[in-house]
Amino acid sequence: SQQGEEDPQALSIQEGENATMNCSYKTSINNLQWYRQNSGRGLVHLILIRSNEREKHSGRLRVTLDTSKKSSSLLITASRAADTASYFCATDADTGNQFYFGTGTSLTVIP
Amino acid sequence: GAGVSQSPSNKVTEKGKDVELRCDPISGHTALYWYRQSLGQGLEFLIYFQGNSAPDKSGLPSDRFSAERTGGSVSTLTIQRTQQEDSAVYLCASSLESGSRNEQFFGPGTRLTVL
Numbered sequence: 001s002q003q004g005e006e007d008p009q010a011l012s013i014q015e016g017e018n019a020t021m022n023c024s025y026k027t028s029i030n031n032l033q034w035y036r037q038n039s040g041r042g043l044v045h046l047i048l049i050r051s052n053e054r055e056k057h058s059g060r061l062r063v064t065l066d067t068s069k070k071s072s073s074l075l076i077t078a079s080r081a082a083d084t085a086s087y088f089c090a091t092d093a094d095t096g097n098q099f100y101f102g103t104g105t106s107l108t109v110i111p
Numbered sequence: 112g113a114g115v116s117q118s119p120s121n122k123v124t125e126k127g128k129d130v131e132l133r134c135d136p137i138s139g140h141t142a143l144y145w146y147r148q149s150l151g152q153g154l155e156f157l158i159y160f161q162g163n164s165a166p167d168k169s170g171l172p173s174d175r176f177s178a179e180r181t182g183g184s185v186s187t188l189t190i191q192r193t194q195q196e197d198s199a200v201y202l203c204a205s206s207l208e209s210g211s212r213n214e215q216f217f218g219p220g221t222r223l224t225v226l
Contacts, residue, residue: 042217092211
């Protein structure tokens with residue numbers, strides 16, 4: 001299946017450090033999105049990157065996409081305790097409207 | 112409302128019973144998705160509605176699962192003869208239009224526990 005895989009599964013860092021999470025997928029995509037999920041809550045959209053884009057920024061977030069390697073990374077700079085959450089990438093298939101979510105990276109930012 | 116709402120927030124049922132989960136999408140959103148999230152896992156796509164088109168049911172795990180969307184708005188996910196493996200959080204999301212360029216807005220989910 002197209003389901004993405006994030007790594008690492010879990011990441012623990014000190015406040016102020018940068019956090020990098022990676023997402024790999026299997027088939028060609030049109031778009032890739034990153035979402036955040038706080039414990040016990042729904043997902044919140046963070047950023048979308050199109051297949052013809054290589055890098056995108058939004059505040060403290062930086063997303064890269066390497067379609068040749070079928071991978072994306074999410075960098076959170078100057079992390080805060082409030083960034084503690086699970087982060088998921090979501091990809092589409094080349095056709096259709098389905099989204100495929102990875103298993104997520106659980107980020108803990110220690111104050 | 113301001114966002115996607117789901118009800119109930121929690122549902123405990125006995126094995127073999129039927130359950131109905133409700134989703135109220137954001138007004139004006141034409142696309143609606145249902146996902147299932149087991150403990151510590153990613154989201155498993157279940158079903159997708161887009162306007163008046165036939166839904167994409169390709170993710171439904173068995174014929175015990177069904178969903179409908181009335182009037183292009185509220186959606187109900189029904190699980191018949193529930194099994195313990197159905198225990199999970201069921202998430203609904205809506206987006207303005209279909210297609211992966213559109214942000215999905217998620218509800219808080221319904222936590223289903225089958226005893």
